[in-house]
Amino acid sequence: xxxxxxxxxxxxxxxxxxxxxxxxxxxxxxxxxxxxxxxxxxxxxxxxxxxxxxxxxxxxxxxxxxxxxxxxxxxxxxxxxxxxxxxxxxxxxxxxxxxxxxxxxxxxxxxxxxxxxxxxxxxxxxxxxxxxxxxxxxxxxxxxxxxxxxxxxxxxxxxxxxxxxxxxxxxxxxxxxx
Numbered sequence: 001x002x003x004x005x006x007x008x009x010x011x012x013x014x015x016x017x018x019x020x021x022x023x024x025x026x027x028x029x030x031x032x033x034x035x036x037x038x039x040x041x042x043x044x045x046x047x048x049x050x051x052x053x054x055x056x057x058x059x060x061x062x063x064x065x066x067x068x069x070x071x072x073x074x075x076x077x078x079x080x081x082x083x084x085x086x087x088x089x090x091x092x093x094x095x096x097x098x099x100x101x102x103x104x105x106x107x108x109x110x111x112x113x114x115x116x117x118x119x120x121x122x123x124x125x126x127x128x129x130x131x132x133x134x135x136x137x138x139x140x141x142x143x144x145x146x147x148x149x150x151x152x153x154x155x156x157x158x159x160x161x162x163x164x165x166x167x168x169x170x171x172x173x174x175x176x177x178x
Contacts, residue, residue, distance in 0.1 A: 026070070027068050027069065027070035028068070028069045028070065029066075029067070029068045029069075030065075030066070030067050031064065031065070031066045031067075032064070032065045032066075033063070033064050034061060034062065034063045034064075035062050036060055036061075036062065037060070037061050037062075037063075038058070038059070038060055039058075039059050039060075039061060040056065040057065040058045040059075041056075041057055041059075041101060041102065042054060042055065042056055042057070042089070042091070042093055042101075042102045042103070042104045043055060043057055043093070043102050044093070045086060045118060045145070045153060046143055046153060046155040046157075046175075046177070047153055047155050047175075047177030048153065052088065052115055052116075053088065053091075053112075053115070054088070054089050054090075054091045054092065054093045054102075054104060054109070055086040055087060055088055055089060055115070055118075056086070056087050056089050056104075056109070056111075057084050057085070057086045057087075058084060058085050058086075058087075059082045059083065059084040059122075060082055060083050060084075061080055061081070061082035062080070062081050062082065063078065063079060063080035063081070064078065064079050065077070065078045066078070072130075072131065072132045073130060073131045073132070074128070074129070074130045075127070075128070075129050075130075076127060076128040076129075077125075077126070077127040077128075078124075078125065078126055078127070079123070079124075079125045080123070080124045080125070081121070081122070081123045082121065082122055083119075083120070083121045084118075084119070084120060084121070084122065084145075085117065085118070085119050086117065086118040086119075086145070087111055087115075087117050088111065088112040088113075088114070088115025088116070088117070089104060089109040089110065089111060089112055090109050090110050090111075090112045091104035091105055091106060091109035092104070092105045093105070116147035116148045116149040116151060117147065117148040118145040118146065118147050118148075118153065119145065119146060120143060120144050120145030120146060120153070121143070121144055122141070122142060122143040122144075123140075123141075123142050124139065124140070124141045124142075125139060125140055126138060126139025126140065126159075127139070133164075133165035134162070134163065134164055134165055135162065135163040136160075136161070136162040136163075137159075137160070137161045137162075138158070138159070138160045138161075139158070139159050139160075140156070140157065140158050140159075141155075141156070141157045141159075142155065142156045142157075143155045153177075154177070154178040155175065155176065155177050155178070156175075156176045157173065157174065157175040157176070158172075158173065158174050159171075159172075159173045160172055160173075
């Protein structure tokens with residue numbers, strides 16, 4: 001799930017890429033909603049990556065993305081909330097940079113019945129702002145899951161990155177597991 005957060009943070013390109021330029025006139029604004037979208041992907045259970053290994057995650061998500069661009073400024077905000085079921089699989093995950101996702105090896109891994117199945121919900125939100133001098137991006141990711149073995153996972157992470165007008169980059173990430 002953390003890889004999902006990182007993929008969303010990059011927003012499909014370099015974190016510090018300048019927004020596209022529009023004529024100095026009216027701002028270009030877009031808003032997109034997704035409701036009950038079903039997705040399946042492979043990742044690790046937050047806070048238990050080393051202990052549990054790979055999982056196939058089926059999620060149902062609701063999300064909204066909003067962006068505004070004008071001249072050399074840009075604003076992007078997103079919020080996604082979903083429920084999921086994560087089933088352990090017998091695989092190794094490799095990151096596919098071209099498609100920005102974890103790929104299981106073998107390609108269609110068998111379910112590993114020795115791993116607990118997790119059900120729960122998550123929320124990820126974030127924003128990106130840029131002008132001619134500065135850029136900043138902040139996001140949060142929270143997940144609550146209950147395992148079929150009675151285990152409970154609560155995780156919250158924060159990621160922040162900024163680029164000043166003088167070229168100073170600052171980033172931090174804090175992950176809290178309970």
